[in-house]
Amino acid sequence: MKPLKKTLRAVVAAALLSAFLFLSVSASAARLPVGLNGASGKWSDFDQSVYDLVTDHDHVTAKSFVWPSGGTILVLEPASNTRYLINRYKDLTIPAGLVVDFYRYSEVYDSYAMQAHYDTTDGAPYTISNYTTNLGAPATHDRNRGTAWRTFTPNVPAGSYSHSFSDVDPSAWYYDAVMTVTEGGVFNGYDDGTFGPDDPVTRAQVQIILNRLHNHNYYDFTDNTPADRGFAAVVLANGLSYGEHVYPTMYESSLLLRETDYVPGIMMVLKTFDPERGDYVDGLVPGSDPNMAFIWVMRCIYDNWLASAGKNISYRYTIEDFPDAAAIHQWSSETVSLMRETIHKGSSIRNSEIPDSSELYILRAWNLGMFTGVDSAGRFDPYATLTRAQLCQVLYQMGWTYFGCLDYNSITTSGWPTKK
Numbered sequence: 001m002k003p004l005k006k007t008l009r010a011v012v013a014a015a016l017l018s019a020f021l022f023l024s025v026s027a028s029a030a031r032l033p034v035g036l037n038g039a040s041g042k043w044s045d046f047d048q049s050v051y052d053l054v055t056d057h058d059h060v061t062a063k064s065f066v067w068p069s070g071g072t073i074l075v076l077e078p079a080s081n082t083r084y085l086i087n088r089y090k091d092l093t094i095p096a097g098l099v100v101d102f103y104r105y106s107e108v109y110d111s112y113a114m115q116a117h118y119d120t121t122d123g124a125p126y127t128i129s130n131y132t133t134n135l136g137a138p139a140t141h142d143r144n145r146g147t148a149w150r151t152f153t154p155n156v157p158a159g160s161y162s163h164s165f166s167d168v169d170p171s172a173w174y175y176d177a178v179m180t181v182t183e184g185g186v187f188n189g190y191d192d193g194t195f196g197p198d199d200p201v202t203r204a205q206v207q208i209i210l211n212r213l214h215n216h217n218y219y220d221f222t223d224n225t226p227a228d229r230g231f232a233a234v235v236l237a238n239g240l241s242y243g244e245h246v247y248p249t250m251y252e253s254s255l256l257l258r259e260t261d262y263v264p265g266i267m268m269v270l271k272t273f274d275p276e277r278g279d280y281v282d283g284l285v286p287g288s289d290p291n292m293a294f295i296w297v298m299r300c301i302y303d304n305w306l307a308s309a310g311k312n313i314s315y316r317y318t319i320e321d322f323p324d325a326a327a328i329h330q331w332s333s334e335t336v337s338l339m340r341e342t343i344h345k346g347s348s349i350r351n352s353e354i355p356d357s358s359e360l361y362i363l364r365a366w367n368l369g370m371f372t373g374v375d376s377a378g379r380f381d382p383y384a385t386l387t388r389a390q391l392c393q394v395l396y397q398m399g400w401t402y403f404g405c406l407d408y409n410s411i412t413t414s415g416w417p418t419k420k
Helices: 013-022 138-144 175-183 203-213 229-241 250-260 299-307 325-334 336-342 351-367 388-398
Strands: 053-055 071-078 098-106 111-119 269-274 279-282 294-298
Touching (some): 175 388, 229 299, 229 325, 229 336, 229 351, 229 388, 294 299, 325 336, 325 351, 336 351
Antiparallel strands (some): 098 111, 269 294
């Protein structure tokens, strides 16, 4: 696995402990998402009576353990015992004819959470393997990807269009993208009734559009230099960093970890359990169990990652993963002054750190499906001029199609987002 290039400061331990219970790895022989007591709840409400047999790790993994010929089994472990995660049952074979649930609980927090649910009543036994071998493509388990605070719908056209442009043909590849984002008030056409799909978009226009996405009406941008792909990617990806830092549940964290393999640009903080210290530490502890990791992420970034399911993104972990890495390095070095003025104004970031920052934003833009390659080789081409139609397509494939769709301040109460 590839480690994160950088991490931020540690999150508070109390939040970590309260979130710890929500880890659940739901690899299921029958592909059922929850056990007989649901995904989670109050421990005081947990109903053990629905099971024919209640046991624990030490008993079910013992050589002397005899599986019943049928019925329901509960394997129960206290959350305070950090040894017991579903990976610890690797190679355990569940015979045919059973329903087996793995749960963890905490009497202190009056909480429980499912680890896994297996149903072999179809007549086929099931051997638990490492969790990484039980995952399909992200699109195959969307229902388990966590909860969005804002829902984005990539590549979905508006129901109808109340306007038209004389130079936007319905048969053009960009038709729905242009019409949908202009219908939503994100992009505007010209006064003469045209849109200018092949006109280069300017740096000022990129910033204006980002402001509209954030529900801002401040448009005092004057740089009419044509924007290249590098500029647009960095500015738009940086725009996802505004708003609340949130603590995904351990379950949501495990989804990010196992699907992205610590991809940079999405996770903000990675913490793993160091058994020698008996505590969580920043970064990835060598040889540690990824299930024991905890992350801190921007809710806006997490929601956009949720929306990226089905895009078949091939994650890139460093700029060296791009075939035109040298060009990206050169671009990021040449645009230090521009990026300081554009996204780092007033920041304490050093000039020497700005190229790395720009490259991290480019990785984020790629790994969320904001930008794709310009050719079959997958080159990013940061110097390529971006047209108005191409920028509409970027917005359309992210689901950023209406004014204020990235405004997280309007759904914040007392410093924490509220569901919408």
